[in-house]
Amino acid sequence: METIVSYKELVIDKEYIIYRAHDNMFWKGIFRGEYQRYYEEYPNLIFVHCVQSYINLDINSECYTMNLDNWKNRVDFSKKDIFYDSEKVKKNSTYARECMEQRSLDIVLKRLVNETFEW
Numbered sequence: 001m002e003t004i005v006s007y008k009e010l011v012i013d014k015e016y017i018i019y020r021a022h023d024n025m026f027w028k029g030i031f032r033g034e035y036q037r038y039y040e041e042y043p044n045l046i047f048v049h050c051v052q053s054y055i056n057l058d059i060n061s062e063c064y065t066m067n068l069d070n071w072k073n074r075v076d077f078s079k080k081d082i083f084y085d086s087e088k089v090k091k092n093s094t095y096a097r098e099c100m101e102q103r104s105l106d107i108v109l110k111r112l113v114n115e116t117f118e119w
Contacts, residue, residue, distance in 0.1 A: 003088040007045060007079040017084040018047065018077055026053050028086065029075060044076040 005016065010031045018027040029047030036043040050073045077083075 003084045003092060005083045005085050007081075007083060010045065010083060015086045016047070017086050017089060019082040019084070020077070021080075021082070027051065027075060027077075028053075029073070032074075042079050045079065045081075046074060046076055048072055048074050050075040 010016065012031055012033055015028065015030050018029065019025075020027065027047070027050050029050035032046040032048050034043045034045050
């Protein structure tokens with residue numbers, strides 16, 4: 001199941017995981033919409049309730065969130081960032097764990113009965 005979502009398909013009030021390549025960081029937040037600043041080439045995508053996580057910890061890197069009225073932990077992202085549907089990511093991880101458990105069970109049963117085991 002594909003988890004990457006185009007910025008054109010982002011749904012307002014839905015949670016996404018965002019990857020920013022330029023600072024090598026993942027964020028999770030709720031999409032609120034977009035706006036265009038007159039001095040920027042691309043519109044900004046507004047996310048609120050954002051939480052960040054680093055891939056590589058760098059003491060010198062800093063990230064800021066804005067807390068303005070109902071825009072708690074607001075971060076603006078670019079259309080160049082990569083967006084993942086958090087619900088699909090959770091479903092994929094659950095499915096992968098279930099498949100891994102089934103494969104592990106098959107390996108153990110094969111060793112016990114010394115042949116291919118089927119329920």
